[in-house]
Amino acid sequence: MRRAYRILPVYSGDVSGAAAALFELGGMTVMHDPSGCNSTYNTHDETRWYDQDSLIFITGLTDQDAILGDDERLIHDIEKACEELHPNFVALVNSPIPYLNGTDFEAISSIIEKNTGIPVFYIPTNGCHDYVFGAGGALRMLAERMTDRNAGPDHTGRINLLGCTPLDFPADGEVAALKDWIRAEGFSAGSCWAMGDSLESLKDAGRADVNLVVSAVGLPAAKWLRENFGTPYVAGLPLPGYEKELCSALRRAMETGENQIPYLDRPADGQEETVFIGDPVCMGTMAAVKARQGSRTRVICPVEAGPELVGVQDAMTRGEEDVEREIANAAEIVADPLYRHICPAGVRFTPEIHFAFSGRIFRKQLVNRFQHDARGE
Amino acid sequence: MLKQIGRDFEPEGAIVSVSDAKYPLPFARELEFNAPAHGNWNIVHIGMLIPEAHEIYVGSDNCMRGVVMTAAEMNALDRYSTVMLEEEDLLDGNLEDVTIEGVADVIRKLPYRPRCVQVYLVCLHHFLGSDTDRIFGELEALFPDIDFARCWMDPIMQKTGLTPEQKDRKAILDPVQPLPVNHRSVNVIGGDLPMHRENDIAKVLSAGDFTVRQLPTNRTYDEFLAMGESFLNLCYYPSGDYAVRMMNKRLGRDYLYLPSDYDDEAICRNLKELTAQLNMKDIDPTPWMEERDRALQRALSAVGKMPVTIDYMSTPRPLSLARALRKKGFQVQRVYLDAITPEEEADLRWLQKNAPDMELASTMNVKMRVMPRGTEPVLAIGPKAAWFGGTSHFVNMIENGGSWGFGSLTFIAEEMIRGVREEKDTRDVVPRKGLGCACCL
Numbered sequence: 001m002r003r004a005y006r007i008l009p010v011y012s013g014d015v016s017g018a019a020a021a022l023f024e025l026g027g028m029t030v031m032h033d034p035s036g037c038n039s040t041y042n043t044h045d046e047t048r049w050y051d052q053d054s055l056i057f058i059t060g061l062t063d064q065d066a067i068l069g070d071d072e073r074l075i076h077d078i079e080k081a082c083e084e085l086h087p088n089f090v091a092l093v094n095s096p097i098p099y100l101n102g103t104d105f106e107a108i109s110s111i112i113e114k115n116t117g118i119p120v121f122y123i124p125t126n127g128c129h130d131y132v133f134g135a136g137g138a139l140r141m142l143a144e145r146m147t148d149r150n151a152g153p154d155h156t157g158r159i160n161l162l163g164c165t166p167l168d169f170p171a172d173g174e175v176a177a178l179k180d181w182i183r184a185e186g187f188s189a190g191s192c193w194a195m196g197d198s199l200e201s202l203k204d205a206g207r208a209d210v211n212l213v214v215s216a217v218g219l220p221a222a223k224w225l226r227e228n229f230g231t232p233y234v235a236g237l238p239l240p241g242y243e244k245e246l247c248s249a250l251r252r253a254m255e256t257g258e259n260q261i262p263y264l265d266r267p268a269d270g271q272e273e274t275v276f277i278g279d280p281v282c283m284g285t286m287a288a289v290k291a292r293q294g295s296r297t298r299v300i301c302p303v304e305a306g307p308e309l310v311g312v313q314d315a316m317t318r319g320e321e322d323v324e325r326e327i328a329n330a331a332e333i334v335a336d337p338l339y340r341h342i343c344p345a346g347v348r349f350t351p352e353i354h355f356a357f358s359g360r361i362f363r364k365q366l367v368n369r370f371q372h373d374a375r376g377e
Numbered sequence: 378m379l380k381q382i383g384r385d386f387e388p389e390g391a392i393v394s395v396s397d398a399k400y401p402l403p404f405a406r407e408l409e410f411n412a413p414a415h416g417n418w419n420i421v422h423i424g425m426l427i428p429e430a431h432e433i434y435v436g437s438d439n440c441m442r443g444v445v446m447t448a449a450e451m452n453a454l455d456r457y458s459t460v461m462l463e464e465e466d467l468l469d470g471n472l473e474d475v476t477i478e479g480v481a482d483v484i485r486k487l488p489y490r491p492r493c494v495q496v497y498l499v500c501l502h503h504f505l506g507s508d509t510d511r512i513f514g515e516l517e518a519l520f521p522d523i524d525f526a527r528c529w530m531d532p533i534m535q536k537t538g539l540t541p542e543q544k545d546r547k548a549i550l551d552p553v554q555p556l557p558v559n560h561r562s563v564n565v566i567g568g569d570l571p572m573h574r575e576n577d578i579a580k581v582l583s584a585g586d587f588t589v590r591q592l593p594t595n596r597t598y599d600e601f602l603a604m605g606e607s608f609l610n611l612c613y614y615p616s617g618d619y620a621v622r623m624m625n626k627r628l629g630r631d632y633l634y635l636p637s638d639y640d641d642e643a644i645c646r647n648l649k650e651l652t653a654q655l656n657m658k659d660i661d662p663t664p665w666m667e668e669r670d671r672a673l674q675r676a677l678s679a680v681g682k683m684p685v686t687i688d689y690m691s692t693p694r695p696l697s698l699a700r701a702l703r704k705k706g707f708q709v710q711r712v713y714l715d716a717i718t719p720e721e722e723a724d725l726r727w728l729q730k731n732a733p734d735m736e737l738a739s740t741m742n743v744k745m746r747v748m749p750r751g752t753e754p755v756l757a758i759g760p761k762a763a764w765f766g767g768t769s770h771f772v773n774m775i776e777n778g779g780s781w782g783f784g785s786l787t788f789i790a791e792e793m794i795r796g797v798r799e800e801k802d803t804r805d806v807v808p809r810k811g812l813g814c815a816c817c818l
Contacts, residue, residue: 001482003475005459009449013439030408034500035532038411040443043808050413050764050804053747057408062536066504077407081743084386096437097500097533100467127439128464319461341454359446360808361817 002319007341011303012167012356013037014125016045017134018093019056020165021217022142023048025199028055028087030078032103033095034062037127044359045131047166055087066097071104075111082116088199089119089146091138099126121145131167131356132216132279132303139163139193140220143205143228151206153231159250160190160208160225162233163218167356168279169195170366177370178214181238185247193221210234210253215281216305223306226259234260235281235309239369241289263288264311270296272331277302277323277339278354280309286334286352300326303356337362391742392711396733400725401717404739406536410746414760416775416812417690418569420530420545421447424495425456425814426569427526427549429598431491433483434530435460435476436499437467444497444530451815458483462501472507477515484520492598493552495526500533524552539619546620549592555628556605562588563655564607566624567617569593570779570813577648577665577782578613578635585657593813609654613637613781615693615718636720637694637781639701641666644782665783672790673705679794684710684755686766688740691759691774696724698758701786703732710755711736713762738765756796758789760807769800775812 012020015037019029023046031037038058042049059074078090090112092105105122113120121141125134139162159182164175175196179189190208191201205211206229211222213235222233232253236246242263249260263284273296276283280301287297299314302323310316317323324342327333332348336357343349353362393403421444424432434444434457441459448457460479466472480496496516498509513525528548530541546567563582565572571593572579582589588607595601609631612621618634625632633654635647645662652659685707687695696717699709714737717725728735739745740761751767763771772792780788809816 001479003461003463004479004482004486005445005461006483006486007454007458009445009454010438010441010459010461013437013442015439016442035409035535036443036530037439038409039415040439040446042411042413043415043810044443044446050808055743055746057410057743057746060406060409060536061533063503063533064537066533081408084390085743085747095439096467097504100501100504125439126437126464126467128437128462128467130438338449338454358449361446361449363818 002321005320008320008323009338009357010130012045012131013040013127014129014131014134014137015093015095015127016041017131017136017165017167017217018091018123018125018138020046020131020167021135021138021194022091023054023056023194024052024196025142025194025202026088027091027199028057028081028085028089029091029093031056031058031093031095032061032074032098033058034060034097037095045167045356047170047355047360047363055085057081061097066101069101071108075108078112079115082112082118087118089121091141092120092122093134094122094125094127096127119145130304132305135165135167135217136220139217140224142194142202143221143224146199146203147205148203149206149228151204152229153209154207155209157187157254158190158208159187160205160211161192162211162213162222163215163281164192164195165217166195168215168217168282168354170355170363171368173368174370177368178238181243181370187250193218206231210250212236212250213281215279216303216309219306219309230257232257232259234262236261236263237282237285239285239289242285245288261309266291266297266311266313268296268313270294272296273298273329274332274334275300275327275330277327277333277335278352278357279303280305280314283334284309284311386744386747388744388748391744391748392736392738394733395725395728395735395737398725398729398737400722401719403717403737404715404742408743409741410743412740412745412761412764414690414764414807415810416760416773416807418775418811418814419447420444420497420528420541421457422451422811422814423542423545423569424528424549425451425453426592427493427495427552427598427601428595429491430493430495430526431456431458431487432495432497433458433460433480434497435462435479436497436501436530437462440499440530447810450810450817452817453815467501467505470505472502472505473512476502476507476512480516481519484523491523493524493526495528495549497528497530500531503531503534526551540616542616543619546617547623550620550624553602553605553624553628556603558608558630559588559606560608561586562590562607563609563611564590564604565611565613566592566604567612567621568614568776568779570776572781573779573784573788575780575784575788577644577662577784578611578651580784581648581651581655581657581660584660585655587655609633611635614776615720637692637697637777637785639694639697639786648782662783669783669787669790672787676790676793677706679797680707680756682708683797684708684753686711686713686755686757686762688713688757688759688762689715690761691772692777693718694721694724696721696728698789699732699735700724700727703728703735709735711738713738713740713759713765715739715741740765756793758793760812763803764807769803770796771801771803772796773801773806773812
């Protein structure tokens with residue numbers, strides 16, 4: 001049965017994803033939830049909670065609130081917190097019960113925005129999706145509500161990074177290393193969505209010449225920026241051994257204005273199959289590097305990524321049983337260490353820690369993947 | 378690197394002088410903050426107290442994430458499974474079939490046959506009117522060799538009824554059935570930690586040569602079931618009292634609730650009640666009291682004028698502990714809590730009269746996210762107090778560490794001395810879940 005997970009954990013949920021995406025921007029994220037969503041998020045899905053203040057709260061929804069539809073309390077509590085804490089914006093995040101009873105978050109957002117003068121928007125989560133859906137939706141909504149619509153490409157080789165959260169980039173220094181790489185290749189580093197940058201710099205996102213989608217989380221915002229500013233996007237990561245291809249793709253996108261996903265174009269030959277499980281941008285890039293060494297590669301995407309990020313030879317899966325079926329004949333598997341639990345006997349396993357899957361369990365073993373010496377290269 | 382917002386925020390509404398504190402809710406219930414201190418046990422940890430049992434949670438992605446990662450961090454993924462509800466399940470409203478089929482599928486896939494399966498249903502099962510009798514009736518018919526425990530993860534009900542934790546504590550005791558009565562066997566249940574050597578109840582039971590049965594010390598399911606022979610069910614942890622009362626009602630045995638307390642008179646009264654129930658002579662607690670006083674004197678010499686803070690996670694009686702420490706001359710400056718239990722009302726009144734300078738601080742008020750931390754050296758008792766105080770000097774304790782009575786203060790005094798003398802890595806320690814459980818972090 002697809003819904004049965006005998007031993008694997010689930011990926012971070014949509015509520016956690018939304019909160020992680022907005023963490024550093026000075027806003028206030030409110031999870032309309034009884035309890036647990038915030039605790040789960042800050043314990044297992046967030047590396048910054050202990051050290052860095054961010055206004056992320058739950059409403060403490062009760063059965064009576066839900067049954068009687070007491071939105072007044074929700075509105076009052078949020079407005080009071082706004083008065084006390086002065087956030088840059090408010091993001092409302094939904095959970096299963098308010099989703100079930102049809103709470104009108106759009107209307108609630110309008111009321112609070114009108115009463116406080118602070119931008120308020122709704123991220124349409126419901127607790128039934130994964131972090132890619134939630135974080136991707138949050139960044140897309142941020143683009144829609146907070147970017148300067150009058151900005152346009154400034155043709156300086158400016159590149160935004162889309163899809164950075166600790167769920168995919170948990171190791172210290174990774175985001176800085178990505179920006180350093182952009183500069184080292186002769187481009188200009190634009191805003192990073194959304195780590196290490198302020199809300200002010202994100203507002204200028206329309207000035208970029210290309211958006212670099214560094215995880216599946218970045219795709220919804222990239223598509224919105226494409227539609228509204230005409231900015232092309234490139235998906236991929238400058239992992240060791242893949243910098244040249246990615247750099248060429250960025251230049252091609254600047255010249256042609258066409259989106260580029262270079263890792264999809266991989267040779268399909270080789271006797272033994274190496275299977276990569278995880279975020280399709282990261283795993284696709286790793287697969288492309290491996291394919292150049294003569295291996296047949298396949299990416300298993302167990303998260304709710306846009307299908308354009310997954311190649312014809314790859315697979316999108318839902319649930320443990322699906323993944324087990326897809327890896328049955330693999331010679332080698334590259335995946336988060338917790339996937340070992342379902343690997344066939346005798347398969348070669350290469351651990352690739354994914355914070356959105358194993359949380360903080362392997363946190364002390366994380367390395368910056370964009371430094372050549374991090375993997376002994 | 379600590380990065381705080383840095384504005385000046387007025388503490389009003391988040392921190393109050395004890396003299397102004399309202400009983401039982403000193404703080405308004407509004408939006409809630411969750412501090413990164415997680416030493417307490419959650420329903421996953423509690424459920425794992427049954428040996429040879431398997432937990433199966435039935436819920437949606439975001440709800441499942443916290444519980445499965447709890448199991449993973451305690452190296453117990455092999456005793457945990459999930460049935461994932463999807464959006465269409467919410468809209469179709471057919472949770473009974475999905476739950477039955479999912480749980481059955483998990484059980485069939487397990488590499489071992491569990492003696493007991495704890496099935497956790499969620500808020501959605503309530504709101505969609507799921508027929509739980511049908512769910513468990515069909516599962517019991519499919520797997521007659523397995524005991525099913527009916528557990529809940531339904532936090533939406535917790536402010537107007539029992540918490541999931543209280544229900545869980547009851548559900549995990551449900552498989553215990555009555556056995557022929559053994560008048561030399563006593564169950565001490567309701568809490569998570571085994572009794573500490575500084576637990577006066579343990580000392581009395583040992584003096585009476587009773588067989589003591591506790592959930593955390595059972596090694597097999599048969600040992601767990603053998604709790605059905607005890608003539609007395611004793612509880613000293615408030616969150617477990619409901620479960621023990623329900624079990625007692627079912628088994629028809631003697632029952633005793635002896636809540637933790639730091640007041641001499643209350644401890645003596647409880648000890649007298651205990652020995653009477655056990656048909657033992659009264660215990661003279663004087664040596665225990667003297668040992669406690671010596672330990673507290675040593676602690677006072679070590680702590681000196683250093684401010685002390687206490688949180689509700691470290692003990693179910695934070696105000697009673699504050700009262701006892703203030704009486705002995707400690708500079709108890711602040712207690713972190715969000716509500717005051719009826720058991721603590723007298724302690725609140727005493728503190729209002731005798732320690733009006735002391736403060737109560739919320740752990741959930743939104744301002745507690747941004748209030749300055751670590752502005753002065755403090756000795757914290759409890760992981761939440763340690764985080765809010767920004768201190769590396771703290772007693773890392775939950776549920777009194779399993780101690781009780783005069784011995785409890787002896788134990789806490791010794792831990793306070795260690796807390797002052799040794800620095801702990803607060804960043805590493807307090808975010809860990811389930812203090813006392815296995816932890817792979």
